[in-house]
Amino acid sequence: MEITPMIRTEIYKYLKQNGVTLTEFGHIIDLNVGTLSGIVTGNRSISVNQLDRITAGMGLPPDYFYENYIVECIKDSRLNWRKINPFLYRCVELRRLDCIQRVVSFLLDTPIYIPLLFEMAEDLFHKGHPEAATCLFENVAESERMQHSERLALCQYRLFSLRIGKDQALNLQTAARFEPYVDRLNEIDELDALKDLANVYRSLSMWDKVYKISRKMYTLGQIQYDLAHNSKKAIEFKNLSSGPLFAYIAYAELMCANACDAKGNHKQALEHIKGYADLSWVKEKDEESLYWKNQFQQWAKINIYVNKLMSGDISVLPDYVEHISGEKHIFAELLNVVEVANRYHIDIDHILQRFESKIAASQDPAHTITQAEQQVILEETVRFWYKLAKYNLLKERYLHGFKCLIEALKKAGIINHALLISNCAGLFFRFSEYADPETKVQFYAAYEEVWKKNDQEDGFSFGYN
Incomplete structure (x- = not known):
């Protein structure tokens, strides 16, 4: 029997307390009374779809019996993928990652389930369920860690793709962890x-x-x-x-x-x-x-x-500006302009004014294809504001320069780019004598926020004057 008294007792209790017969309850949940009777008496197995109907008919949350179902219908029964597969997909819908992990832990000791779990992980990956896909890929990879299989390599590639985010320090760790597997793909x-x-x-x-x-x-x-x-x-x-x-x-x-x-x-x-x-x-x-x-x-x-x-050939700057005027990711192109201005001490105010509306209207690169490509654009955006801060500070436009520098620092903190955070701090201290008290307060507050975000374990604070 797959249904233990634990679930059956809940059903019996509900029917008795509400004065509902099996036939009436079967009509309510659109389930054949013979099937329902077999489930309640423990003489018939139960699918997750049937369990969901029963739970809904009892007015309970859809995953109310799921932990019991794992023990009674999966762990303590003969493993059956045709029953387990729909249950896992339902857990994905309800975001019950804990249930997925428990079920998978029962399956890993049986080699025939590894490719099935991998196929499911691939399906979830392509359908946009990153958390559930990550859980499955991690378990499959762990079960095959001693193998040199293409499946292990593909698991590591998927995990690499899923883990890449805004934190550049974590991105470095993720890339280094995945790189040894590339040749196996x-x-x-x-x-x-x-x-x-x-x-x-x-x-x-x-x-x-x-x-x-x-x-x-x-x-x-x-x-x-x-x-x-x-x-x-x-x-x-x-x-x-x-x-x-x-x-x-x-x-x-x-x-x-x-x-x-x-x-x-x-x-x-x-x-x-x-x-x-x-x-x-x-x-x-x-x-x-x-x-x-x-x-x-x-x-x-x-x-x-x-x-x-x-x-050093500055003569091509006007032609370059014309060519970039229609570009979508303007920070990447303007970064070159500002870099040249800082390197060769030229005035680019007229160019910056021309692209002022595009700079102001720019958004995060959510439309890019991959997370890896998004990180390139995010990093270029930070460097643009840093280089622009330097450009304005060198031109003694201190108020605007520090404003750009604080913007760069905040964005560098979001992506946890240690080198750019350090560069922002270095540039500030180089010109700090020209910062008014309010600007110092703003910069130190931004820096402390970055520190707290990226170094939770150690306390840190600036004193300002």
């Missing part, structure tokens, strides 16, 4: 994983890592592109998340160029820019491929200007 997932990893390390300004991973993505992309067009054993690349196969090769070149420019190696960066500017070798002619070819050519034009600007 299939070719499609490996390309996506390398792209995501490169974006995370880019948001952390870890340029050596960005370059190394991007070169790996470039090599893998070239090998697979050659196989796709010149081999009888070609792999179908229909499930790539970031466009056609050639786009990964071009994107790898773009990331390598960014890394080289960030490290001051502008000559090498230009070679990588040329690598994705000329896509004449691409064989695809479909609409999506033409879109991506045009996109990379536009990025190449912009980044050639950036390369020249960073090398």
Whole structure:
């Protein structure tokens, strides 16, 4: 018998207290009276759907009997996936992660359930149930931790994707934990994983890592592109998340160029820019491929200007500004303008005024494809406000400069970017003699808030004067 007296007693008690017969209750909950009688007497198994009907008919919360159901109908019975699977999905709907964890713990000792749990985790991941998917992926990964399977690697990739968030310190830990598993993925997932990893390390300004991973993505992309067009054993690349196969090769070149420019190696960066500017070798002619070819050519034009600007050729600044006027993520492009202004001591007030409305109207990048890409934009936004603060402070516009610096500090605190938080503090103390008392209070309050958020264990406070 699957139903213990514990649940049956509750049903009997309800019927007796309310003077309701089994037949009447069966009509109320739209359940055959014979089925209901078998459940109540313990002679028939019960599905989660039937349990939900009974619970609703008794006027109880939908998950009222779920903990009992786990013990009576799963743990103490012969395991049956056709009964367990619907129950787990119902727990997902009701956000009963504790129930999911308890059921999964009973299943892990039986190897045949591992692939079933993995398939369910994949389904939940793609349907947008991150918490439940994380629970299942963690358990499957733990059960296969001694294996070198592709399933383990894919679990780690999904967990990486689910754990990437605004906290850059945690993002670094997440990326480092996942990186050893990348090589075990299939070719499609490996390309996506390398792209995501490169974006995370880019948001952390870890340029050596960005370059190394991007070169790996470039090599893998070239090998697979050659196989796709010149081999009888070609792999179908229909499930790539970031466009056609050639786009990964071009994107790898773009990331390598960014890394080289960030490290001051502008000559090498230009070679990588040329690598994705000329896509004449691409064989695809479909609409999506033409879109991506045009996109990379536009990025190449912009980044050639950036390369020249960073090398000291200020003459291309007007052309660069015209090219960025239609860009969606304006912080990334204006960051280059402010950086050049600070590096070569030029006035860009007229440019900032031109984009003032776009700066004011900017929002968090919720529309971007992946969390990894969002982190790049968030980090660029912080650096923009930091560089803009420096620009204004150097021009002795102290009130506006400190306002921008406080904005940068707050945003750096949100993403827990230790280097940018430190830079904000350093810039403030460099110019602190020019800060009025109210500005000092505002900055110290913002800094203390950042400290409390990112270092809960240690008390910290500034004294101001």
